[in-house]
Amino acid sequence: MNKPLPNSLRQGPDARGRFGPYGGRFVAETLMPLILEVEKAYEEAKHDPAFMNEWRRLLTHYVGRPSPLWLAERLTQKLGGAKIYFKRDELNHTGAHKINAVLGQIMLAKRMGKTRIIAETGAGQHGVATATACALFDLPCTVFMGATDVERQQPNVFRMKLLGAEVVPVTSGAATLKDAMNEGLRDWVANVHDTYYCIGTVAGPHPFPMMVRDFQSVIGTEAREQMMAAEGRLPDLLVAAIGGGSNAMGLFYPFLDDASVAMHGVEAAGKGVDTEEHAASLTKGRPGVLHGNRTYLLQDEFGQIMEAHSISAGLDYPGVGPEHSWLHDIKRVEYTSATDDEALSAFQLCSKMEGIIPALEPAHALAHVIKIAPSMPKDKLIIMNMCGRGDKDIFTVARTLGVSM
Amino acid sequence: MTGIPRIAARFAALRAEGRGALIPFLEAFDPDRATAMEILRGFPGAGADLIEIGCPFTDPMADGPTVQRAGQRGLKAGATLAGTLQMVREFRAGDAATPIILMGYYNPILSYGANFCADAAAAGVDGLIIVDVPPEEADEIEPQARAAGLDMIRLIAPTTDDARMIKVLAATSGFIYYVAITGITGTRSATGAELAEAIPRIRKHTKLPIAIGFGVRTPEQAAEAARIADGAVVASALIDVLAADLDAEGHAKPGTAQKVLDQVAALASAVRSVKKGA
Numbered sequence: 001m002n003k004p005l006p007n008s009l010r011q012g013p014d015a016r017g018r019f020g021p022y023g024g025r026f027v028a029e030t031l032m033p034l035i036l037e038v039e040k041a042y043e044e045a046k047h048d049p050a051f052m053n054e055w056r057r058l059l060t061h062y063v064g065r066p067s068p069l070w071l072a073e074r075l076t077q078k079l080g081g082a083k084i085y086f087k088r089d090e091l092n093h094t095g096a097h098k099i100n101a102v103l104g105q106i107m108l109a110k111r112m113g114k115t116r117i118i119a120e121t122g123a124g125q126h127g128v129a130t131a132t133a134c135a136l137f138d139l140p141c142t143v144f145m146g147a148t149d150v151e152r153q154q155p156n157v158f159r160m161k162l163l164g165a166e167v168v169p170v171t172s173g174a175a176t177l178k179d180a181m182n183e184g185l186r187d188w189v190a191n192v193h194d195t196y197y198c199i200g201t202v203a204g205p206h207p208f209p210m211m212v213r214d215f216q217s218v219i220g221t222e223a224r225e226q227m228m229a230a231e232g233r234l235p236d237l238l239v240a241a242i243g244g245g246s247n248a249m250g251l252f253y254p255f256l257d258d259a260s261v262a263m264h265g266v267e268a269a270g271k272g273v274d275t276e277e278h279a280a281s282l283t284k285g286r287p288g289v290l291h292g293n294r295t296y297l298l299q300d301e302f303g304q305i306m307e308a309h310s311i312s313a314g315l316d317y318p319g320v321g322p323e324h325s326w327l328h329d330i331k332r333v334e335y336t337s338a339t340d341d342e343a344l345s346a347f348q349l350c351s352k353m354e355g356i357i358p359a360l361e362p363a364h365a366l367a368h369v370i371k372i373a374p375s376m377p378k379d380k381l382i383i384m385n386m387c388g389r390g391d392k393d394i395f396t397v398a399r400t401l402g403v404s405m
Numbered sequence: 406m407t408g409i410p411r412i413a414a415r416f417a418a419l420r421a422e423g424r425g426a427l428i429p430f431l432e433a434f435d436p437d438r439a440t441a442m443e444i445l446r447g448f449p450g451a452g453a454d455l456i457e458i459g460c461p462f463t464d465p466m467a468d469g470p471t472v473q474r475a476g477q478r479g480l481k482a483g484a485t486l487a488g489t490l491q492m493v494r495e496f497r498a499g500d501a502a503t504p505i506i507l508m509g510y511y512n513p514i515l516s517y518g519a520n521f522c523a524d525a526a527a528a529g530v531d532g533l534i535i536v537d538v539p540p541e542e543a544d545e546i547e548p549q550a551r552a553a554g555l556d557m558i559r560l561i562a563p564t565t566d567d568a569r570m571i572k573v574l575a576a577t578s579g580f581i582y583y584v585a586i587t588g589i590t591g592t593r594s595a596t597g598a599e600l601a602e603a604i605p606r607i608r609k610h611t612k613l614p615i616a617i618g619f620g621v622r623t624p625e626q627a628a629e630a631a632r633i634a635d636g637a638v639v640a641s642a643l644i645d646v647l648a649a650d651l652d653a654e655g656h657a658k659p660g661t662a663q664k665v666l667d668q669v670a671a672l673a674s675a676v677r678s679v680k681k682g683a
Contacts, residue, residue, distance in 0.1 A: 016541065024541075024542050025539065025541055025542060026537045026538060026539075026542055027466075027537060027539065028466065028467045028536050028537060028539075028560065028562075029559065029560040029561065029562045029565060029573065030467075030560075030562035030563075030564050030587055030588075032541075032564075032565075032569070033566060033569060172470075172473060173463065173464070178464065182464050182465075182466050185466045186466060186467075186469070186589045189466075189467065189587060189589055190586075190588035190589060190592065191587075192564055192587050288512045288515055288516065289510075289511045289512045289515060289537065290464060291464075292537070297512070299512065299516065301516070302485045302487075302513060302516055302517075303486070303515060303516025303517065304462065304463045304480065304512075304513065305463040305464050305512070
C-alpha cells in the first residue's frame with residue numbers, strides 16, 4: 001500500500017480518535033480504562049508480524065480471500081454505460097465482509113487474555129461471523145440482536161445457535177441494531193474483566209472505527225490490485241452501501257488519496273428520505289454523540305435519537321461511522337440513498353442477470369449503480385462492493401413480494 | 406450564584422453535623438410532570454440532602470432496565486432538557502439551599518446548544534453528571550460549566566486505576582460519584598468489604614466528598630455507604646417504588662409520589678443514624 005503523503009486523507013484518526021471533529025471516546029468511566037487497553041493492544045498487535053501473518057493466513061485459508069473482482073458483463077450491457085465490476089465479498093466464508101474484521105478482533109481478544117466475546121448484530125451477518133470465529137477459537141459468544149431483527153432474520157439466528165452462540169433478543173426501543181448496540185455496551189460495562197466487545201462496524205468509541213476500517217481495508221487493497229491487473233488502471237467510481245459503513249470504509253480507504261477515483265456511499269432511504277421512515281443519517285441527520293462517538297445521527301430537535309427504518313436490517317441504524325461523517329463534510333465521498341423499493345428491484349435484477357443473489361445491503365449500492373451507470377461513458381470503470389449474499393434475505397423479499405414459501 | 410457553591414456548602418454543613426448525605430434520584434417527567442414535580446418538591450422534607458435529577462434520553466447506555474423504563478415514561482410524558490430545567494426553576498423558587506445535580510447524556514445537551522450551562526445554572530442547577538463525557542472529551546462542555554459556576558461531578562469506577570484516578574479527580578469539583586459496581590444501574594450491589602477497600606483508595610488522592618451510587622437500594626445499604634463514604638445515591642430502588650404503584654396504563658395514582666417520599670424518609674433515617682467524626 002502507498003505510504004500516506006503529508007496531506008493524505010488516510011492519516012486519521014488523531015491521537016484522540018478524531019476524524020476532523022468526529023469520533024472520539026464518549027463512554028462512561030467504567031469502560032474508559034478498557035477502551036484504552038484495547039487501543040494499546042491493537043497498536044501492539046498491528047505492528048507484530050506474527051499477529052498479522054496469522055490473520056492473513058486465516059483470510060486465505062479460512063475465509064477464502066482474495067475475493068474475486070467480477071466483471072458483471074450482462075448487467076453492464078443492459079445498462080449500456082460504464083463497466084461494472086463487483087468486489088465479491090459475498091463469497092467469503094459466512095457470506096459477507098464482516099468476517100474480515102471479526103477474525104482480527106477475536107485474535108486481539110485472545111491476545112488480551114479475554115475469555116468471553118459479545119457482539120451486536122442487525123442483519124445477523126456480524127453475529128454469524130462472530131459466532132463462527134468464536135467456534136474456531138473456542139470462546140463463548142453472546143450476540144445481542146433486536147427482537148424485530150430476530151424475527152426478520154431467522155436463518156441467521158439459527159446459524160448463530162448452530163455455531164454455539166447465545167442469541168439474546170433485545171426488546172428495548174424499536175428492538176433493532178441501535179438497541180442491540182446499547183445492550184452490548186451495557187453487558188460490556190458489567191463484564192469488563194473477562195469480556196471483549198467485538199463491534200461489527202466502523203462506529204463506537206475509538207479505536208473501533210479505526211481498527212474495523214483497518215481490517216476491512218483488505219477489500220479495497222485487493223480491489224485495487226485486481227483492477228490494475230484487469231484494466232491496467234484505477235477505477236473511476238467506487239460504490240458501497242452504508243449502514244454503519246464498514247464495507248464502504250474497507251473499499252474506499254485504500255483509494256482515498258487517489259483524486260481520480262470518485263466514491264459514492266449509498267444510505268438506506270427506506271420509504272423515502274422525505275418520509276419519517278429511512279436510515280439516511282448523512283443525508284438527513286445532524287452531528288451528535290451516540291454509542292461512544294460523535295457523528296451524524298438521526299435525531300429530533302431535542303437530541304433524542306430517532307428510529308431508523310430500512311427493509312435491510314443491516315442498514316437499519318440511525319448513525320454512521322465517524323470517518324464517513326468527516327468524508328461527507330470534506331466532500332471526498334458523495335453520499336446518496338436508495339429506497340426499499342429500488343433495492344428490491346436491484347435484488348431481483350442482479351439475481352436474474354448475474355446469477356448472484358445479493359444481500360439487501362449491497363442491493364442498495366446496486367440500485368445506485370443502476371441509476372448512474374447508464375449516464376456514464378462506456379470506458380468508465382465502476383467497482384461496487386457486493387458485501388454480502390442474499391440467502392438470509394429471501395424470506396423478507398418473498399414476504400414483501402407477496403410470495404408464500 | 407453568589408458565595409459558596411451549594412454543593413460545597415451542603416457537604417460542609419453535613420460534616421459539621423457529623424453525618425453523611427442522602428442523595429435521591431428522580432427521572433424528570435416520570436411518569437408525568439406533575440407527579441415528578443411533587444416528588445422533587447417533597448424530597449428535602451423527606452430527608453434528601455442533595456438531589457439528582459435525570460434528564461431522559463432514548464439511549465441510556467449506562468442504565469439498567471429500571472432507569473431505562475423511567476426514561477421512556479418521561480419521554481412519553483414530554484420530557485426535554487428545557488422542560489427538566491424548568492422543573493428545577495420551579496423547585497428553586499421554594500428551596501434555595503438543596504443542591505441539585507443534573508444527570509444526563511451528552512446528545513440532548515449538545516442539541517440544546519452552547520447556552521446550556523448558563524441556562525442550567527440560572528435555573529438553579531448546581532452540578533452536572535454527563536455520563537458519556539469522560540475528562541478526555543470534556544474540552545467543550547467544561548469551560549462552559551466552569552464559567553456558569555456549575556460543578557462537574559465525575560464518576561470513578563472500580564476499573565479506574567490510580568494513574569487514571571488522578572486525571573479524573575483533577576477534572577472533578579463538587580463531589581466524587583463512586584460507581585460501586587462494574588455494571589449498569591439497578592442491577593447488583595457492592596459488598597461492604599469492596600466499598601471499605603475502594604473508598605480509602607480514592608481518599609488518598611482527594612479531599613472532595615465521595616458519594617456512592619449504583620446498587621445502593623435499602624436503608625441498610627444507604628447507611629453503610631454513608632458510613633464508609635460521605636453520601637449515598639439511591640435511584641433504581643426509588644423508581645421501583647414509583648413503578649410498582651402505577652396503574653396498568655402507566656399512570657400515577659394519587660398516593661404515588663407520597664410512596665416514593667416515604668421510602669426517601671426511610672433511607673434518610675438510616676443515613677442519619679450513622680454518626681461520623683467531624
